[in-house]
Amino acid sequence: MKRYGFIIVIIALSFYAVAGNKEEPSIERAVKDYIESQHKVLPEMMARGIDESLAKRTYWRSSEGNEFIMESSYDDMVNLAGFYNKDGNKFPAAPKIEIEIYDIDKRVASVKLTADDWIDYMHLYKNEQGQWKVLNVLWQFNDISTHTSKQPGST
Numbered sequence: 001m002k003r004y005g006f007i008i009v010i011i012a013l014s015f016y017a018v019a020g021n022k023e024e025p026s027i028e029r030a031v032k033d034y035i036e037s038q039h040k041v042l043p044e045m046m047a048r049g050i051d052e053s054l055a056k057r058t059y060w061r062s063s064e065g066n067e068f069i070m071e072s073s074y075d076d077m078v079n080l081a082g083f084y085n086k087d088g089n090k091f092p093a094a095p096k097i098e099i100e101i102y103d104i105d106k107r108v109a110s111v112k113l114t115a116d117d118w119i120d121y122m123h124l125y126k127n128e129q130g131q132w133k134v135l136n137v138l139w140q141f142n143d144i145s146t147h148t149s150k151q152p153g154s155t
Contacts, residue, residue: 023126027101027104027124030048031049031099031134033048033049034122037049038085041082043078043082051125051133054072054074055071055137057070057138058138059147060148061147061148062148063149096114099112100112100114108125109123109132110123117143118139120137120139121137122136123137
């Protein structure tokens with residue numbers, strides 16, 4: 001009897017793994033739209049990968065020394081994708097893109113994106129049209145001392 005219970009558990013876990021794997025390419029595509037749009041200066045690609053209700057946040061220190069939560073919206077990110085790497089000097093020739101999908105549960109997923117200079121913890125959801133979209137991002141530079149606005153008079 002224990003043997004049958006063990007077999008049922010293995011089969012159930014196999015179905016869970018297959019269901020998760022079926023969604024992974026679409027989730028990865030949304031994350032890649034987010035990061036590759038910045039590499040390639042393609043705002044329309046950014047718009048495809050993120051939701052219009054996007055909230056991207058990090059902690060930041062003002063030039064006066066006060067810490068606050070800095071937030072970027074959908075419009076901010078689509079705009080950023082249109083100019084951030086326009087001169088081609090913001091990323092190396094072969095940019096780092098590591099995507100770790102932590103969890104997928106029906107229409108929501110939790111992901112970590114590691115890029116060259118920062119990490120993004122992301123929440124995605126699958127909308128009514130069946131498209132995965134980035135909804136929330138909490139990010140941090142690898143060098144946390146760069147989480148600050150330049151001091152007046154600094155270069």
